Amino acid sequence: MLDIKFIRDNKELVKENCKNRNVNIDIDLLLNLDNERRAGLKEVETLRALRNNKSKGKPTEEEIAKLRQVGEEISGLEKKMEDIENKYRELLYKVPNLTHPETPMGGESDFKVIHTSASPKPFKFIPKNHEELMLNLDLIDFERGAKVAAAKFYFSKNNLVRLNQALLNYGIDMLTKNGYTLVETPDVAKNEILAGVGFNPRGEETQVYSLENTDLSLIGTAEITMGGYHAQEVLDLSKGPKKYVALSHCFRTEAGAYGKTNKGLYRVHQFTKLEMFIYCKPEDSEKMHLELLSMEKKIADGLKLPYRVIEVASGDLGGPAYRKYDIEAWMVMNAENDQQGGYGEITSTSNCTDYQSRRLNIKYRKENGETEFMHTLNGTAIVTSRFPLAIVENFQQKDGSVLVPKVLQKYTGFKKL
RNA sequence: GGAGAGGUCGCAUAGUGGCCUAGUGCGCACGCUUGGAAAGCGUGUAUACAGAAAUGUAUCGAGGGUUCGACUCCCUCCCUCUCCGCCA
Numbered sequence: 126m127l128d129i130k131f132i133r134d135n136k137e138l139v140k141e142n143c144k145n146r147n148v149n150i151d152i153d154l155l156l157n158l159d160n161e162r163r164a165g166l167k168e169v170e171t172l173r174a175l176r177n178n179k180s181k182g183k184p185t186e187e188e189i190a191k192l193r194q195v196g197e198e199i200s201g202l203e204k205k206m207e208d209i210e211n212k213y214r215e216l217l218y219k220v221p222n223l224t225h226p227e228t229p230m231g232g233e234s235d236f237k238v239i240h241t242s243a244s245p246k247p248f249k250f251i252p253k254n255h256e257e258l259m260l261n262l263d264l265i266d267f268e269r270g271a272k273v274a275a276a277k278f279y280f281s282k283n284n285l286v287r288l289n290q291a292l293l294n295y296g297i298d299m300l301t302k303n304g305y306t307l308v309e310t311p312d313v314a315k316n317e318i319l320a321g322v323g324f325n326p327r328g329e330e331t332q333v334y335s336l337e338n339t340d341l342s343l344i345g346t347a348e349i350t351m352g353g354y355h356a357q358e359v360l361d362l363s364k365g366p367k368k369y370v371a372l373s374h375c376f377r378t379e380a381g382a383y384g385k386t387n388k389g390l391y392r393v394h395q396f397t398k399l400e401m402f403i404y405c406k407p408e409d410s411e412k413m414h415l416e417l418l419s420m421e422k423k424i425a426d427g428l429k430l431p432y433r434v435i436e437v438a439s440g441d442l443g444g445p446a447y448r449k450y451d452i453e454a455w456m457v458m459n460a461e462n463d464q465q466g467g468y469g470e471i472t473s474t475s476n477c478t479d480y481q482s483r484r485l486n487i488k489y490r491k492e493n494g495e496t497e498f499m500h501t502l503n504g505t506a507i508v509t510s511r512f513p514l515a516i517v518e519n520f521q522q523k524d525g526s527v528l529v530p531k532v533l534q535k536y537t538g539f540k541k542l
Numbered sequence: 543g544g545a546g547a548g549g550u551c552g553c554a555u556a557g558u559g560g561c562c563u564a565g566u567g568c569g570c571a572c573g574c575u576u577g578g579a580a581a582g583c584g585u586g587u588a589u590a591c592a593g594a595a596a597u598g599u600a601u602c603g604a605g606g607g608u609u610c611g612a613c614u615c616c617c618u619c620c621c622u623c624u625c626c627g628c629c630a
Contacts, residue, residue, distance in 0.1 A: 163592065163593095167592065170591095170598060173598085176611075177598095177599090192610035468591080496589090
């Protein structure tokens with residue numbers, strides 16, 4: 126959420142930003158509602174002041190009659206105000222965050238490649254995709270996943286389970302060594318928290334499973350629970366940013382996602398994720414964003430995965446992000462133009478500036494005693510779907526076996542899948 | 543799941559319909575006092591919104607209701623504590 130005062134003072138800039146972000150929203154209508162809202166507020170408050178003043182002592186019969194009238198006026202106005210307030214809030218929530226000046230303009234394909242690791246080693250044989258490899262090695266069962274739950278759910282089996290645990294432990298060790306506090310979060314959250322973090326819990330395009338007869342939903346990422354973690358709090362950041370590494374399951378309906386890259390483990394309804402989350406002062410957020418990216422690179426480098434880093438373009442940022450970097454690993458399954466494969470996203474890190482903290486009311490106390498909204502950032506450390514996917518596809522051998530990355534071997538206890 | 547007690551300004555507590563624009567104590571800040579300190583004394587000490595400001599309004603777990611008027615009465619829900627039951 127942007128500050129309404131900022132929108133008032135920078136109308137054209139905000140309009141332009143919405144356009145760049147591919148968000149169709151009527152800013153003029155929002156500002157009109159804002160004016161109506163403020164005018165109405167003044168009116169109600171004046172009436173309430175009258176009532177409060179008159180209500181001090183015991184009023185006479187005559188005065189009571191008048192106060193009754195004032196009361197009716199107030200409740201009438203309040204109803205009108207509620208209506209305006211709802212429309213206003215709904216619109217305000219839809220206004221996307223501002224965009225970093227260096228963010229490339231455009232849509233999904235207009236990203237900028239900002240770093241490429243060592244190129245993938247060309248295979249001396251025709252490589253298989255992970256689905257085929259995993260099925261052959263009895264590491265995964267999609268059919269029974271569909272039987273027991275639904276399509277795009279799965280059973281991980283045998284050493285894939287151990288590989289997943291190894292990946293998580295590798296990530297946990299790496300991040301706790303770098304000052305991140307380890308957390309395991311609930312897998313559900315209140316809808317108001319989802320909305321605060323910037324996820325839409327309802328509606329047709331929702332990506333969220335909601336729990337019947339409750340105001341809870343399954344989380345799509347620990348970003349939700351970790352954003353809610355300090356909601357309504359005033360934090361002390363004098364000793365530096367609060368850095369968390371959070372483990373949770375993630376659930377996504379992936380509504381409307383069929384037809385997109387959809388093979389095997391790439392897009393599934395449930396996975397386990399280790400997510401980094403940082404609360405920091407505004408002046409530190411760009412630095413923290415680079416730190417998150419560097420942690421992600423360190424993790425991928427350690428695994429010896431070939432990858433590139435892209436900066437996501439304005440139209441593909443989503444509501445809360447001010448700037449976003451993705452790491453895309455080389456994947457055989459993306460062999461559309463190249464028989465050897467192509468790049469596919471494995472991690473993503475966003476600087477959400479004060480967009481989430483404003484909604485969730487998370488502040489920090491400055492040295493002069495004042496409070497101010499802080500910045501929040503998030504980034505993927507490990508995902509148990511796309512990471513094993515990339516490992517299996519990149520380190521497959523001619524005989525269909527898979528070499529386990531060296532850094533994971535002390536966790537798995539085996540060298541080959 | 544059942545029975546009971548509770549949730550008030552950083553902490554602790556007072557407050558059973560108008561004097562609560564929430565009192566008191568502790569803590570904290572500033573000042574006086576002092577050679578310096580402690581004690582003592584005085585002043586101040588929540589957040590949000592509107593407003594240029596004065597100020598106004600809202601908030602006593604959350605949401606509704608009764609009333610001219612709600613911290614106070616009623617309803618629903620959430621959370622904490624004690625006891626009981628059930629259970630991985």
